Amino acid sequence: MKKSLQFPFTLLLLLSILTLTLLSFRTAILPAIGSGSLPEPEPVVLNSTLISLASADPIEPDLRREVDALLDGNLPASSRARHRTISTADDHDHSVADLRTRSAIRFRLRRRDYRDYRVFPQFRRLLRDWIRRRRFDPSVVASPELLLPLPPPSPSSRRYDSCAVVGNSGILLSSDRGALIDSHDLVVRLNNARTAGYSRHVGSRTNLSFVNSNILHLCARRPGCFCHPYGDHVPILMYVCQPAHLLDYSVCNASHKAPLLVTDPGFDLLCARIVRYYSIKRFAEATGRPPEQWAKLRDEKAFHYSSGMQAVALAVGACRRVSVFGFGKAAEAKHHYHTNQKAELALHDYEAEYEFYRDLAERPEVIPFLRDSGLKVPPVVFYH
Numbered sequence: 562m563k564k565s566l567q568f569p570f571t572l573l574l575l576l577s578i579l580t581l582t583l584l585s586f587r588t589a590i591l592p593a594i595g596s597g598s599l600p601e602p603e604p605v606v607l608n609s610t611l612i613s614l615a616s617a618d619p620i621e622p623d624l625r626r627e628v629d630a631l632l633d634g635n636l637p638a639s640s641r642a643r644h645r646t647i648s649t650a651d652d653h654d655h656s657v658a659d660l661r662t663r664s665a666i667r668f669r670l671r672r673r674d675y676r677d678y679r680v681f682p683q684f685r686r687l688l689r690d691w692i693r694r695r696r697f698d699p700s701v702v703a704s705p706e707l708l709l710p711l712p713p714p715s716p717s718s719r720r721y722d723s724c725a726v727v728g729n730s731g732i733l734l735s736s737d738r739g740a741l742i743d744s745h746d747l748v749v750r751l752n753n754a755r756t757a758g759y760s761r762h763v764g765s766r767t768n769l770s771f772v773n774s775n776i777l778h779l780c781a782r783r784p785g786c787f788c789h790p791y792g793d794h795v796p797i798l799m800y801v802c803q804p805a806h807l808l809d810y811s812v813c814n815a816s817h818k819a820p821l822l823v824t825d826p827g828f829d830l831l832c833a834r835i836v837r838y839y840s841i842k843r844f845a846e847a848t849g850r851p852p853e854q855w856a857k858l859r860d861e862k863a864f865h866y867s868s869g870m871q872a873v874a875l876a877v878g879a880c881r882r883v884s885v886f887g888f889g890k891a892a893e894a895k896h897h898y899h900t901n902q903k904a905e906l907a908l909h910d911y912e913a914e915y916e917f918y919r920d921l922a923e924r925p926e927v928i929p930f931l932r933d934s935g936l937k938v939p940p941v942v943f944y945h
Contacts (some may be wrong), residue, residue: 607929608842614852615838615929616697618830619861628692628804632685632921680811687807695826698913702831702878703936711769711796711820714746719748724880727763728869728887729754731895738944739764742886749876751868752776753790755899763887763898767791772799774806777813777821786813796820800829800871824871832874834930839913859910867909870917873941874931877921883941888918918943 574884702709705719714721725745727733729752742748742764748870750756753776756765770791777799780788786809789795796819801807807823814821845852855861869888876883887898896902918941920928925938 563900587881594710598945607927611838611842614841614855615834617837617856617861618833619856622932623862624695624804625692627745628688631688631804634681641763680808680815683849684808684811688804691801691804691807691823691826695830697830697834698827699831699930699934700936701825701827702874702931702934704825704878707825707828707875707878708798708822711822719879723747723882723884724749724876725764725884726869726872726876727751727754728885729885729897729899730889732889732900732945733762733887733898734759734895736886736944738762738763738886741884741944742766746886747876747880749872750791751872753788754897755790759898767795770795770797771868771875772797773868774799774802774809778809781813785816788813788817789819793818796822798822798824798875800824800868801826813861824875828874831930831934832866832871834911835874835917836870836914837861837864838929839917840864840910843910843913843916858923860908863908864910865908867911867914871915873918873921876940877931877938878936881939883939885918885941885943888943889915889945892943904934 592648597695708719713719723745724747725742725750727742739759740763743766747768748764748766749771750767752772753770754763756763756767770789776786777786778795780786787793788797797817799806799810799822801823810821810823812822844850844855844859850858873883873885873888876885890896917928921938922941922943925941926932928938929937
């Protein structure tokens with residue numbers, strides 16, 4: 562009898578030991594995999610010196626003086642080439658044009674007919690509001706008012722499901738992606754680049770024309786301020802290169818059937834800080850020099866982001882999925898698909914912007930200032 566009970570007792574003992582072992586193991590691992598107990602990823606630490614340098618606003622004093630002069634009814638005589646005299650030639654998004662100097666602007670203002678003078682009160686109100694709102698606030702990129710007064714894509718949401726930002730690089734001519742571009746809910750084009758004759762590669766639909774204010778400044782010469790290569794039903798959104806261009810906006814807005822919009826100046830500051838950060842970082846890494854030297858060697862007052870960069874940032878804030886076309890260059894490609902322009906503008910740092918685009922697509926959590934906006938960056942795909 563004792564011998565017959567020996568095996569079951571041994572088996573029972575082994576099972577008890579195994580059970581205790583499993584319970585101990587389970588107790589040990591549960592804290593590691595329980596709800597909310599996964600180890601947090603290491604926080605991204607950004608270089609505080611680069612952040613501080615990128616946060617500077619070197620044009621602020623000059624800009625304030627310029628606005629005060631405009632509010633007093635005067636234009637400054639200086640025509641210094643900082644960001645206010647940005648050419649309409651841009652790597653991705655501009656067409657070469659002859660810009661008028663400030664003296665020419667003053668002459669045009671003197672020669673305006675009586676109907677134009679009636680917009681001066683509106684111009685002053687607009688200018689005061691613009692300079693008042695020119696303060697840094699990263700959350701503006703997540704604001705539902707970013708694209709107002711464009712009609713919302715649905716009654717319940719102001720974010721578009723899919724957006725295409727179409728640059729102007731010559732690489733588009735070998736893409737054959739026109740149909741893909743047109744399939745997006747919102748198609749944004751830059752600085753009135755032509756689509757006629759190129760639709761196979763660049764598409765034909767346009768829902769928003771994104772321009773710098775020099776484009777509207779040139780359009781203001783035309784009868785009725787015509788500035789609609791995509792049709793007068795397509796809204797135009799412009800960022801302000803110089804405060805005096807808000808007068809062109811005031812004059813032209815009355816004759817535009819579609820909305821004529823101005824970017825939030827706080828959004829302009831956000832874009833400026835992001836690109837300055839990437840440019841200073843690239844400068845320090847490439848040269849080995851102290852980042853503080855960037856301002857002098859780069860001419861910080863002339864430095865400016867491109868229209869394409871701001872259009873991409875706009876789409877990131879307004880869309881659930883972003884596709885970007887026609888950004889970048891290739892040895893065999895034209896600079897612009899629709900012009901013969903050959904040179905890039907020195908006031909932009911395209912290589913720095915390309916680094917921003919790579920982070921936007923692959924690791925948006927490391928992008929300074931944008932990561933403080935509260936925005937969940939949507940998927941962004943760059944087509945080359």
